[in-house]
Amino acid sequence: xxxxxxxxxxxxxxxxxxxxxxxFNPTNLGVxxxxxxxxxxxxxxxxxxxxxxxxxxxxxxxxxxxxxxxxSSTELQGDFDNLTGSGFLSQWNYPTNASALPAEYGxxxxxxxxxxxEAPVARAAIANxxxxxxxxxxxxxxxxxxxxxxxxxxxxxxxxYRDPYYSGMLAQNxxxxxxxxxxxxxxxxxxxxxxxxxxxxxxxx
Amino acid sequence: MAEYxxxxxxxxxxxxATAVINLPFQPTFVEFWNETNIAAAVAANKxxxxxxxxxxxxxxxxxxxxxxxxxxxxxxxxxxxxxxxSNPGVNSFFGGLSLQFGPSKQIVSSTAASPTVFTVxxxxxxxxxxxxxxxxxxxxxxxxxxxxxxxxxISAITTNTFSVKWDSSGSNYTALSASPVGSTVKKILFPxxxxxxxxxxxxxxxxxxxxVVTTKNHQLQVGQEVxxxxxxxxxxTQLNSLPNTVIPGSPIYGYVQSVTDQxxxxxxxxxxxxxxxxxxxxxxxxxxxxxxxxxxVGDVNSGGVQISSGSALYPSPLYSVGSLNSTSTINGPAIxxxxxxxxxxxxxxxxxxxxNNTSAVIMATNDLIYWRASISDFGT
Numbered sequence: 001x002x003x004x005x006x007x008x009x010x011x012x013x014x015x016x017x018x019x020x021x022x023x024f025n026p027t028n029l030g031v032x033x034x035x036x037x038x039x040x041x042x043x044x045x046x047x048x049x050x051x052x053x054x055x056x057x058x059x060x061x062x063x064x065x066x067x068x069x070x071x072s073s074t075e076l077q078g079d080f081d082n083l084t085g086s087g088f089l090s091q092w093n094y095p096t097n098a099s100a101l102p103a104e105y106g107x108x109x110x111x112x113x114x115x116x117x118e119a120p121v122a123r124a125a126i127a128n129x130x131x132x133x134x135x136x137x138x139x140x141x142x143x144x145x146x147x148x149x150x151x152x153x154x155x156x157x158x159x160x161y162r163d164p165y166y167s168g169m170l171a172q173n174x175x176x177x178x179x180x181x182x183x184x185x186x187x188x189x190x191x192x193x194x195x196x197x198x199x200x201x202x203x204x205x
Numbered sequence: 206m207a208e209y210x211x212x213x214x215x216x217x218x219x220x221x222a223t224a225v226i227n228l229p230f231q232p233t234f235v236e237f238w239n240e241t242n243i244a245a246a247v248a249a250n251k252x253x254x255x256x257x258x259x260x261x262x263x264x265x266x267x268x269x270x271x272x273x274x275x276x277x278x279x280x281x282x283x284x285x286x287x288x289x290x291s292n293p294g295v296n297s298f299f300g301g302l303s304l305q306f307g308p309s310k311q312i313v314s315s316t317a318a319s320p321t322v323f324t325v326x327x328x329x330x331x332x333x334x335x336x337x338x339x340x341x342x343x344x345x346x347x348x349x350x351x352x353x354x355x356x357x358x359i360s361a362i363t364t365n366t367f368s369v370k371w372d373s374s375g376s377n378y379t380a381l382s383a384s385p386v387g388s389t390v391k392k393i394l395f396p397x398x399x400x401x402x403x404x405x406x407x408x409x410x411x412x413x414x415x416x417v418v419t420t421k422n423h424q425l426q427v428g429q430e431v432x433x434x435x436x437x438x439x440x441x442t443q444l445n446s447l448p449n450t451v452i453p454g455s456p457i458y459g460y461v462q463s464v465t466d467q468x469x470x471x472x473x474x475x476x477x478x479x480x481x482x483x484x485x486x487x488x489x490x491x492x493x494x495x496x497x498x499x500x501x502v503g504d505v506n507s508g509g510v511q512i513s514s515g516s517a518l519y520p521s522p523l524y525s526v527g528s529l530n531s532t533s534t535i536n537g538p539a540i541x542x543x544x545x546x547x548x549x550x551x552x553x554x555x556x557x558x559x560x561n562n563t564s565a566v567i568m569a570t571n572d573l574i575y576w577r578a579s580i581s582d583f584g585t
């Protein structure tokens with residue numbers, strides 16, 4: 001996943017967020033940024049990952065559009081919460097959670113957001129006119145046909161575990177590893193965009 | 206030794222610059238021998254051996270490299286190398302899986318010209334280093350923030366200045382002066398985790414073929430397929446790989462016909478009559494502005510059609526290593542023109558000078574160096 005992550009942030013084109021109000025370039029994420037990226041991918045005939053979720057008669061829920069996936073940092077979850085009421089719907093407010101992924105934080109318009117602590121962040125990479133710096137976040141939005149990985153020579157992933165007894169005669173260390181031979185590929189570059197943003201909320205850390 | 210330790214050994218012939226040794230781990234101890242100096246008749250001030258430990262610091266906090274040097278006849282003495290940026294010894298490195306920067310340095314002033322020249326006292330950069338500019342506001346409404354946030358590969362240097370490929374001679378740019386607050390530059394330590402990657406466009410010459418100047422080392426090869434992403438404000442959106450109206454479902458792409466230098470290449474798209482490229486962007490619209498980009502769109506594939514003279518793909522593309530834009534990688538041969546994984550780790554050996562015997566250096570050009578590197582189970 002980390003290999004594919006770095007490959008995508010190096011090789012896919014970028015759109016700077018403009019819909020926020022924090023004064024940096026790119027700005028923090030605004031709902032118009034989600035709309036712009038989804039429109040761009042739609043225009044490029046990208047396939048969406050998920051079909052919509054029909055509305056149900058349940059308090060606090062709303063229907064979900066068919067959607068692309070976006071991978072974002074967990075550090076942006078506060079910014080997503082700030083968009084509640086103007087486009088963001090928490091995963092808990094979906095009519096049903098049956099199709100929600102464990103890492104799914106919510107959705108904005110035609111984009112469903114997955115968050116991870118391993119999403120790419122460039123620390124203090126952007127400064128504004130006052131000289132204040134902000135972190136730069138790479139929010140990768142994907143169409144279904146955008147990327148793939150290829151198992152080479154039919155060699156698929158192996159999970160390796162050797163308990164402490166076999167990993168050292170003092171039985172102090174265990175081995176847990178995976179090994180695989182894979183290649184990553186962007187199969188359709190027009191179906192992928194890195195939506196670059198800074199952060200609005202402070203981390204409080 | 207238990208299996209968690211890692212050891213490696215090898216040798217290389219010294220070039221004129223710092224040697225980069227890629228390994229499957231980041232060593233904490235390195236030892237090396239200068240075989241050329243040992244094998245030759247004993248000569249004073251020649252280094253025969255050296256070693257480095259990740260935790261071996263001097264009083265100033267420098268991670269020094271120790272040396273054993275011939276002094277008089279076959280007598281050897283010990284010395285150290287301070288291992289600073291300007292006097293490097295052995296250093297380990299880890300490039301990849303993150304975006305890493307060097308220290309921020311204050312920009313003193315700049316020119317509003319093409320190329321744009323920045324003054325940074327004692328910057329220590331070299332031609333070919335890639336840097337990130339931040340802020341660049343002279344006031345809230347003036348300066349050169351149009352260039353901030355773009356990676357630039359330095360094209361020329363003096364001790365206190367460096368040049369980047371950007372035309373800031375337009376009316377919307379104001380030269381920086383008097384060390385404006387928040388205007389800084391920092392080196393991108395590993396700018397090419399994968400290459401060829403996304404490339405900001407610095408200039409476009411629109412004609413029967415399209416000449417592209419990028420802000421950073423493009424790493425493209427002749428025959429590489431490329432796509433443009435040009436926001437409306439930058440001008441020639443006709444180059445964008447929007448769905449082709451003539452061949453539905455086929456985005457508009459171009460091929461690299463020739464490579465001029467690290468920043469410049471020619472694409473086989475006839476852009477005559479397209480809207481001119483417009484680097485004279487306003488300061489007021491800086492917030493939220495996206496940059497014009499060109500990017501490689503995958504493996505070169507002639508589809509079984511023989512590449513020969515006259516073909517748009519002629520001559521056949523070259524693998525990046527050893528070519529005009531060569532970049533060392535840990536990887537073996539790949540499909541020519543395809544993306545190359547450039548993430549790496551290991552250690553470097555510089556050609557620094559000893560602290561006490563200032564006539565002694567680690568290695569001279571063509572010296573044969575044998576090395577051994579390790580990471581230990583116990584101890585750090």
